[in-house]
Amino acid sequence: MRKVAIVGTGHTPFTFAAEKSSVELFSEAAMDAINESHLKSKDVQAMYVGNVLGDFSEGQAMVQSYCADDIGAFHIPSTRFEGACASSSLAIRDAFIWVASGFYDIVLAGGVETAAKMGTPLATRTFAMAHDSHYEYPIGLTFPGFFAMLAHLYCSKYSVPLEKLKEQMALVSVQSHRYGVHNAFAQFHKEIAVEDVLKGFMVCSPLQLLDCCPFSDGAAAVILTSEEKAKELTDKPVYIIGIGQSSSGKLSAQKDYAPRIRAREVSVKQAYDMAGIKPEDVDLCELHDCFSIASIISAESLGFAEFGKGGELWQKGETKIGGTIPINISGGLKSKGHPIGATGASQVFEIVHQMRGHVEPERQVEGVNIGLTDTLGGDGVLCNMVLQKGW
């Protein structure tokens, strides 16, 4: 298996309802990634594009093929990845495997979504398509509902008073907004306080408005190449040194582990083992904070805290710049935004730019050598990647 590097990146702003189409957004991110890699569209041998709901938001299926044609990568194989909110992580992971195998040398991978365009009722409906449509959606399950149930279960399983958990959850959102203010690509540029979170309207008890990430539009893309090709193209390659992916059943089928998402533990172990690292070796983590409680649950399964104690990381400031494990210095899904098909690629983009020292000075983490991404789709499609600075 060959070493695989990320040599170029692209990222549109993440926004409320976009005035561009999915093809336009993805093409912008894709061309930025191609240009940054000092390549031409015709050099791209294959494209892997995460997209979940283009069929509903724009009446546009098969976006991957139109994107390839749009950027002038005529007739290359282009494949769409659908793993709900983890779609573009799945795309990048597969791109990694194909380049590592030697089948391709240069692959473009990323994702795009225009979820905000749909408006809240239709977006809520279509996001809920990533629940079990026959056994759990009819009951009224929505995404906030799923994580709301995990939050209450968290309290009961770990004997954490709800008030205490709510405060910790609020701190997660507060930190995300604090860093998101400085991220030029972020949907929100606004600081919030714990009181703001605790007085927001109730979405699904105990989750209030500011416990929840927004619906967002945007795209992100990266170019992956073989190590040999990377050396020709850049003096700052970022290597993908570990990958993991796993799947889950509906929430009721996760009874033996909930509120843990067992699939995450399976996935991240694959990634850590492949990279030959442990959680304490991670310098920077971008994790899937679709809801405040989701961050706490994720941090525990990634190995950054004991089960039932993840919230203390935020309370003690360990997740900030200078803490033991800086988390979501991009602003995370909460403040940066969550165009679901693009989110995983955006996480990879962030880590590459942090390693290169290319982010805004107010949120630059110094000395990032190892970065971890964590993306969760639906009830439990998990994908993790370990990235290493290559210079």
Added chain:
Amino acid sequence: MDYKLTFKEFNKALKRGKLLGLKCRDCGKFTCPPKMACQECGSTNLDIAELNGSGKVVTFTVSYVPSEGREAEAPYTIVMVELDEGPWLMGNLTDIDPNKVTMDVIDRSVKLGLRSKVLPGDTYSIGGKEAEGGFARPTFVFA
């Protein structure tokens, strides 16, 4: 391999107040809702079994922001119930005002009500023959 207990059969029975699941001939444990393979051991050596519909609440939420087309339902209470036979089953809890539901419902004993609520389905879900007459929603009341 034929599916032992399909959604269609499960759904039809639930509408009549009967909760069906699967009992594994290899490990003796129950799977509900039904699947191709045993939830516990993955065996496909399964028999259809009737479950008693009783259990206790393990978690819940009260939902105030519904999906498109379901605005009239909100607020509503969703519970996850650990059934006496072991499986977890999601359902609605109907005999308490959603605005009064607190952490106290966790561990409360519940049982399936006499009649399941039914979701007729919408543009995206109504096409399937398997869901003719709508989707039964396990509907729990305090035991």
